[in-house]
Amino acid sequence: MxxxxxxxxxxxxxxxxxxxxxxxxxxxxxxxxxxxxxxxxxxxxxxxxxxxxxxxxxxxxxxxxxxxxxxxxxxxxxxxxxxxxxxxxxxxxxxxxxxxxxxxxxxxxxxxxxxxxxxxxxxxxxxxxxxxxxxxxxxxxxxxxxxxxxxxxxxxxxATETRVRSRRLSHWHWARAVEGVPHSGPRPFGWLEDRITLHPEESKLVEQAISDRLSGKAVRAIARDWCELGVTGTRGGRPNGQTVTQIITAPRVCGYRANRGELLFVPETGEPVVGQWQPISTPELWHAVCATFSPGSLFLHRGSGAPRLTDSRRPVPRHLGTGFLRCGARSPDGTACGGALCAQKGRSQRSPYVYSCRNCRRCSISGPLVDTALERLIFDQAHGCTRVPDTTRQRWQVGEMGLDEKRKIVGSFVTHCLVRPGVKADHTWDFSRVEPIWR
Missing domain, CATH: 3.40.50.1390 (Resolvase, N-terminal catalytic domain)
Structure with a gap:
């Protein structure tokens, strides 16, 4: 048919x-x-x-x-x-x-x-x-x-409809903003669902975080404190340094209204537009806590619709082991944690930096120890792999080779390395804690 x-x-x-x-x-x-x-x-x-x-x-x-x-x-x-x-x-x-x-x-x-x-x-x-x-x-x-x-x-x-609708929506948000109407979208941390009334527990955490930051406390430490208390974001995520920074530097904490990354001002008086919600802090404390951060980290430079002032490229690793190390701490069910070990400042001259697991926080190892262990693995224990040429080894050891080239060599031999937790109060350098997973 x-x-x-x-x-x-x-x-x-x-x-x-x-x-x-x-x-x-x-x-x-x-x-x-x-x-x-x-x-x-x-x-x-x-x-x-x-x-x-x-x-x-x-x-x-x-x-x-x-x-x-x-x-x-x-x-x-x-x-x-x-x-x-x-x-x-x-x-x-x-x-x-x-x-x-x-x-x-x-x-x-x-x-x-x-x-x-x-x-x-x-x-x-x-x-x-x-x-x-x-x-x-x-x-x-x-x-x-x-x-x-x-x-x-x-x-x-x-395409014309998209442009018109975008412009209309932008005007609608601006009109709401100049009248001090709360932001649309997900509930902001620190306020109830009506976006006007303070959340009894979250608002106190924000207030304390501002005070701690003004006292010199790192935002990562504040985020860790929140995680230990079981605090989650309004969409269920775990707090980290960036989210804490965004929360305590947002103009809403002192009652100010912003739109597309800029504070709004009353044309007649030149004063900032004050929102209809209950503030957590004062404008003076908000300005003070913002001053403790670089401009590119502030909410006004990283909020919705705002251009980022910081370089959008990922930071370049500063240590040999960054990205190659995984936590080997065992959970109660016998499985390895597997979390990435991140470099952070150490507390001694012998270990000016250390690699620590941010997932379970049960594994930490000296940075120089790991980097030396990686060098030994590549040059002395790379069984079954193509050996590194003697000229390459000489350039590495005399300091003629840059970090980026060294990391490429490490990456050509291992996919990652498991790091076993150390023994408490044992300060000896145990290279066997680093177990390579060869390519």
Whole structure:
């Protein structure tokens, strides 16, 4: 049986013996957000509409693809459903072997909002002849000039809508901000769900953290104290130095309102806009605690929508063992911790820096000891591996080789090293604590 569909002036024929004479199509649905109900109802409704649209135009849905709460207008957003649809279109069939002769969707902007995605979709859809694209307005011929021009017009309309909506949303946030309305989004640490009333326990922690920081305490130490108390962030994460810094340097702690990384001021008086919520600290203490950090660390330079002033590149390792060491401390069930050992300042001239596990905090070892152990492993114990040339060894030992080159050599021999915990009160240097995992 052959079904003939007129589309854009062209006649496209499809054989349909396996689908009762209907054209087998793939159904796609996407929503940009699902923040309220979080049940995927948006994509579910779209897929139902797609099924009705397919039936109305002589098609049958053989596979459904969806991306819930995935933006199509932002670069770098991964859409697994869209990626799977593109792969199946190029292949011409589903994983189960069902042929795909077209795509049905409620609107073009569900599939693409960027030129790159439009080009990718049309290339995949037209990779085989005789396919169609279906939406509630009818059947389109993706091979015709009119079909392509209609897609380009849809793309231009979607891009314009994105710009208008972004500008409208930006104005809406600014208007809320100048009136002192609390920030939208997740509940800020230190306040209740109404974002106005102070949280009885969290607000005290923030107040104490500001006091401790002004007294010279490191934010990492404050974060460790919070972890030991079982404190978690408003989204369930464990506190660390960066999150503590963000919390205590946010203008909201003293009642000030900011927008897109900048403090807002009342035009008539030049005074900062004061929010409608209860403050945790005073403006004087907030200014004082901000002064204890470099500018690039402050909330105003790292908050939502604000440009980062610090270098975005990852810091360069300063020690040989950084990134190669794993904690070998045993848990009660006999498994190794496996946490990364990070370098930090030591307390003696013999060990000016040490490697410590931040996960279990039960394993710590002298930095110079480990770096010397790594050197011994590479030059003396690399059994079954290609030996390091004598010239390379000489350059290493006389100081002609930089740290980056040394680390590359270590990485070519070992994937990582397990470090066993030491014996308490035993200050002897035991190189056997470092166990290499050879490549």
């Amino acid at each position: 052959v079904l003939i569909v007129e589309s854009g002036g062209a006649v496209i024929q499809h054989g349909g013996s396996e689908t009762g004479g209907l054209i087998p199509v793939a159904s796609y649905a996407r929503t940009s957000e699902d923040s309220r109900q979080r049940d995927g109802h948006g994509v579910r409704y779209q897929l139902r509409i797609n099924e009705r649209t397919a039936r109305d135009h002589g098609c049958v849905v053989v596979m459904a693809y969806s991306d819930n709460a995935r933006s199509a207008s932002k670069a770098g957003v991964v859409r697994p459903g869209f990626d799977r649809l593109m792969a199946d279109l190029v292949r011409g069939r589903t994983d189960g072997g069902q042929p795909i002769k077209g795509v049905v969707c409620v609107a073009d902007d569900r599939l693409y909002r960027r030129a790159e995605d439009l080009a990718r979709f049309f290339a995949a859809l037209t990779s085989s002849p005789g396919r169609i694209y279906v939406d509630p307005q009818g059947v389109r011929d993706p091979y015709s000039q009119e079909g392509l021009m209609q897609a380009v017009r849809s793309l231009d309309a979607a």
